Amino acid sequence: xxxxxxxxxxLKKTKRIAALICIAIVVFAAYKSVIHGxxxxxxxxxxxxxxxxxxxxxxxxxxxxxxxxxxxxxxxxYRPIESCEDEQLPVCTVIVPAYNEGxxxxxxxxxxxxxxxxxxxxxxxxxxxxxxxxxxKWIQKARRTLGDRIVTIKQPCNKGKRHALHAGFKxxxxxVLVTVDSDSTVDTDTLRNMVTPFVVDxxxxxxxxxxxxxxxxxxxxxxxxxxxxxxxxxxxxxxxSMVKAVMCTPGALSAYRRNVVMDVLHEWLNQxxxxxxxxxxxxxxxxxxxxxxxxxxxxxxxxxxxxxVPVNYVTLCKMYLRWARSNxxxxxxxxxxxxxxxxxxxxxxxxxxxxxxxxxxxKAQLFLVITWGLMVWHPLTFGINTMLGVIISSSLAATIxxxxxxxxxxxxxxxxxxxxxxxxxxxxxxALLTPHKSGWLTRQVETRSATAGKTVFLQKVKxxx
Numbered sequence: 001x002x003x004x005x006x007x008x009x010x011l012k013k014t015k016r017i018a019a020l021i022c023i024a025i026v027v028f029a030a031y032k033s034v035i036h037g038x039x040x041x042x043x044x045x046x047x048x049x050x051x052x053x054x055x056x057x058x059x060x061x062x063x064x065x066x067x068x069x070x071x072x073x074x075x076x077x078y079r080p081i082e083s084c085e086d087e088q089l090p091v092c093t094v095i096v097p098a099y100n101e102g103x104x105x106x107x108x109x110x111x112x113x114x115x116x117x118x119x120x121x122x123x124x125x126x127x128x129x130x131x132x133x134x135x136x137k138w139i140q141k142a143r144r145t146l147g148d149r150i151v152t153i154k155q156p157c158n159k160g161k162r163h164a165l166h167a168g169f170k171x172x173x174x175x176v177l178v179t180v181d182s183d184s185t186v187d188t189d190t191l192r193n194m195v196t197p198f199v200v201d202x203x204x205x206x207x208x209x210x211x212x213x214x215x216x217x218x219x220x221x222x223x224x225x226x227x228x229x230x231x232x233x234x235x236x237x238x239x240x241s242m243v244k245a246v247m248c249t250p251g252a253l254s255a256y257r258r259n260v261v262m263d264v265l266h267e268w269l270n271q272x273x274x275x276x277x278x279x280x281x282x283x284x285x286x287x288x289x290x291x292x293x294x295x296x297x298x299x300x301x302x303x304x305x306x307x308x309v310p311v312n313y314v315t316l317c318k319m320y321l322r323w324a325r326s327n328x329x330x331x332x333x334x335x336x337x338x339x340x341x342x343x344x345x346x347x348x349x350x351x352x353x354x355x356x357x358x359x360x361x362x363k364a365q366l367f368l369v370i371t372w373g374l375m376v377w378h379p380l381t382f383g384i385n386t387m388l389g390v391i392i393s394s395s396l397a398a399t400i401x402x403x404x405x406x407x408x409x410x411x412x413x414x415x416x417x418x419x420x421x422x423x424x425x426x427x428x429x430x431a432l433l434t435p436h437k438s439g440w441l442t443r444q445v446e447t448r449s450a451t452a453g454k455t456v457f458l459q460k461v462k463x464x465x
Contacts, residue, residue, distance in 0.1 A: 056367070057367070060363055060364075060367055063359065067352070067356055068396070070239075070352070071235065071236070071239035072239075074238070074239040074242040074243070075234075075235055075238045075239050075242075077242060078238040078239070078241060078242050078301070080193070080299075080300050080301040080302040080303075081193075081196050081197050081200055081298075081300065082196070082302075083189060083192045083193050083196045083302075084192075084196050084199050084200070086118045088199050089117065089118060089121055089192065089195055089196075089199065090121065090174060090175040090176055090195065090198065090199065091121045091122070091123075091173060091174030091175060091176075092117070092121065092122055092123075092174045092175065092176040092177070092178055092191070092195055092255075093122075093123045093124075093125060093168070093171075093172035093173055093174050093176075093177055093178070093258075094112055094122065094123070094124045094125070094178045094179075094180060094191065095125045095127065095165060095168030095169065095172065095177065095178070095179050095180070096108060096109060096112070096124065096125065096126045096127065096168075096179075096180050096181075096182050097127045097129055097161050097164035097165050097168065097179075097181075097182060098126060098127065098128055098129065098131065098135050098139065098164075098182035099128075099129040099130070099131050099135070099158060099161070099164070099182075100131045100132065100133045100135055101131070101133075101135050101138075101182040101183060102133055102134055102135055102138065103134075103138050104182065104183050104308075105126065105135055105138050105139055105142070105182040105183075106138040106139070106141055106142050107185060108180065108181075108182050108183065108184055108185060109124065109126055109139070109142040109146065109150060110142070110145075110146070111185040111186050112124055112180065112186060112191070113142075113146045113149055113150070114188055115186065115188055115189075115190065115191045115192070116188045116189055116192060117191040117192050117195075119149070121174070122149065122191070123149070123151060123172070123173055123174065124146075124149055124150050124151065125150075125151045125152075125153060125168045125171055125172065126139045126142065126143075126150060126151070126152050126153070126182075127152075127153045127154075127155065127164040127165070127167050127168050128152070128153070128154045128155060129155045129158055129159060129160070129161065129163070129164035130154075130155045130156065130157040130158035130159065131158075135182075136154055139152050139154075140152065151171065153167050153168065153171065155167060160279045161251070161282060162268075162269060162278075162279060162282040163269070165179060165282065166265065166269050169261060169262075169265060172258060174258060175198065175257065175258055175259075176195050176198050176255055176256070176257060176258060177255065177256045177257075177258050177261055178191060178194055178195070178253075178254070178255045178256075179251065179253070179254050179255075179256075179283075180252070180253055180305065181251055181252045181253075181305075181307055183214070183307060183308040184214065184252050184253065184305050184306060184307040184308070185214060185305070185306050186253065186304065186305050186306075187303075187304050189302070189303075190209065190253070190303045190304055190305060191303075193300050193302045193303035194207055194209055194253070194255040194300055194303040195255060196300075197298050197300060198255070198257055201296065201298075203244075203295060203296045204257065204295065204296045204297075204298055205256065205257050205260045205290040205291075205293065205295025205296060205297060206246075206249050206254065206255065206256045206257070206260075206286070206287060206290045206295065206297045206298075207249065207254065207255040207256075207297070207298050207299070207300050207303070208233075208237055208241075208246045208248070208249040208250060208253075208254060208297070208298070208299045208300070209249075209250065209252065209253025209254060209255070209300060209303045209304070209305050210233050210234070210253075210299070210300065210301050210302070210303055210304045210305070211229055211232075211233060211250050211252045211253060211304075211305055211307055212226060212229060212230075212304055212305070212306050212307075213225055213226040213229060213306065213307070213308075213309050214306035214307050214308050214309075215308045215309065215311065218311040219311050219312075220412075220415070221309070221310060221311055221312070221313075221316055222309050222311060223409065223412050224412045224413075224415060224416035224419065225309045225416075226409070226412075227397055227398065227401045227409065227410060227412045227413045227416065228397060228413070228416060230397070230400060230401045230404060230405075231396065231397035231400055231401070231413075233299065233301070234301060234400060234404065235396070235397075235400055237299040238299055238301060240299065240349075240353055241297075241298045241299035242349070243346070243348070243349020243350060243352075243353070244296035244297065244298065244345075244349070244350075245291060245296075245297060245349055245350035245353055246287070246297040246298060246299050247284070247287065247297075247334070247353055247354075247357065248283060248284045248287050248330075249283055249286065249287045249297065250283055251282070251283040252305050252307040253303065253305035253307075254283060254286075256286065256290065257295070260290055260293060260295055261286070261290075263293065264286075264289040264290070264293070267289065268282070268285055268286055268289055271285055273329050273435070273436065273438075274435075274436040276436070276438060277438075278329065278438065279438050280322050280325065280326050280438055281322075281325075281326025281327075281329060281330055284326055284327070284330040285330060285333070287330075288330050288333050288334050291334070291337075291338075291342070291343075291350070292337045292342055293342075294342055294343035294344065295343070313423065316424075317424065317427060320424060320427045321427050321430070321431055324427055324428050324430075324431035325431045325434065325435050325437065325438075327357070327361070327431075328361060328431060328432060328435040329435055331354070331357045331358060331361060334354055334357075335354065335358075338350055338351055338354045339351065361428070361432065364428075365428050365429050365432065368425055368428075368429070369429060371386055372425065374386075386421075387418075390414075390417045390418055390421050391414060391417065393417060394413045394414045394416065394417030395413075395414075397410075397413040397416075398410045398411060398413035398414060401413060
């Protein structure tokens with residue numbers, strides 16, 4: 001007799017085991033934290049400043065847990081919108097800006113052309129933003145291979161991603177615009193799932209895609225970031241979607257109602273911060289402008305894109321610094337309209353999202369800096385409890401990943417927690433002091449000047465997730 005196993009039940013069992021391991025780690029850390037925390041609190045209560053810090057921690061933790069509970073309820077209710085039939089889908093344009101991307105842009109365009117979106121309803125525009133490598137050659141090859149589905153634009157010089165997207169927007173047709181990074185690939189049903197919300201709800205102005213890591217085989221950092229991305233999208237953006245106010249549609253994969261974009265295109269292109277052109281954060285800026293007009297911004301969990309991420313510490317720092325500066329700028333911009341009657345219907349969820357953003361920018365960073373100061377001052381008293389706190393704070397991302405995919409790769413969340421606390425904690429405080437600085441910073445390509453005979457570095461554009 002042959003015994004047959006049920007793959008579904010096996011996966012379910014694996015998920016439970018992985019999630020239980022994460023929960024067991026957290027319970028142990030919480031237990032130890034309570035024991036060590038008592039002595040730490042007693043130590044601090046002997047001084048007036050210590051009492052203030054203990055009270056600050058108490059309020060901060062209550063607010064944090066209240067927000068997490070609220071988001072957890074929303075996530076449990078969240079469901080992506082199921083894709084509609086071919087005849088319901090509108091004409092759409094997909095824009096792929098590229099700068100010194102090389103062969104990868106060809107792979108990206110191939111994956112888009114392989115989509116199951118009706119062929120007569122899609123236009124793909126590839127924009128070479130003044131690349132100095134062979135990107136234009138690969139775009140031309142895609143045009144020859146994939147035929148008239150690909151329209152090509154070559155910018156005379158590198159003007160930045162915002163200008164490359166603008167060039168594509170101006171050449172677009174149809175009702176929906178989709179933007180995809182040139183170092184990304186999509187599933188065959190991604191475009192269909194991205195466009196469907198615009199058909200179902202006429203109030204939808206933008207949709208955020210679900211970003212996952214493409215280069216998982218390139219080391220520890222991509223593996224850690226994949227777990228972080230699942231938390232950022234399947235938990236944070238899913239909860240934001242339930243209140244119809246996703247705060248950032250990622251550059252790797254976003255969709256916009258075309259007439260809504262055209263209404264704010266000039267303002268978006270010419271956006272300034274501290275009197276200087278804003279050449280970072282174009283995705284968050286567009287999201288803000290669409291929310292300000294009163295439109296809904298949703299997240300589609302079933303629309304997946306796989307994008308390349310940094311593989312070394314220096315590049316990761318530069319990417320995070322750019323994201324942090326952009327977040328500061330656009331959080332300020334969002335504050336200017338979010339407490340006004342910017343749309344019909346409920347506005348409370350959007351306002352909670354903003355307040356949460358301000359807490360992450362201010363209180364959370366103050367807490368982090370003070371914690372490091374206490375560890376330096378008295379490492380034995382505060383070190384153990386801080387490490388236990390890192391484990392507890394990493395647990396949610398680990399549990400979500402374990403339950404969703406049933407893989408022990410969820411444990412990378414704990415590694416990331418320590419990695420961030422030890423080597424990346426300085427980024428957001430530094431960004432708060434330097435929000436006026438611009439520049440993409442990341443993904444430089446080494447090349448040799450044919451005329452000068454010396455090595456120079458050419459910066460590549462990489463979009464935020």
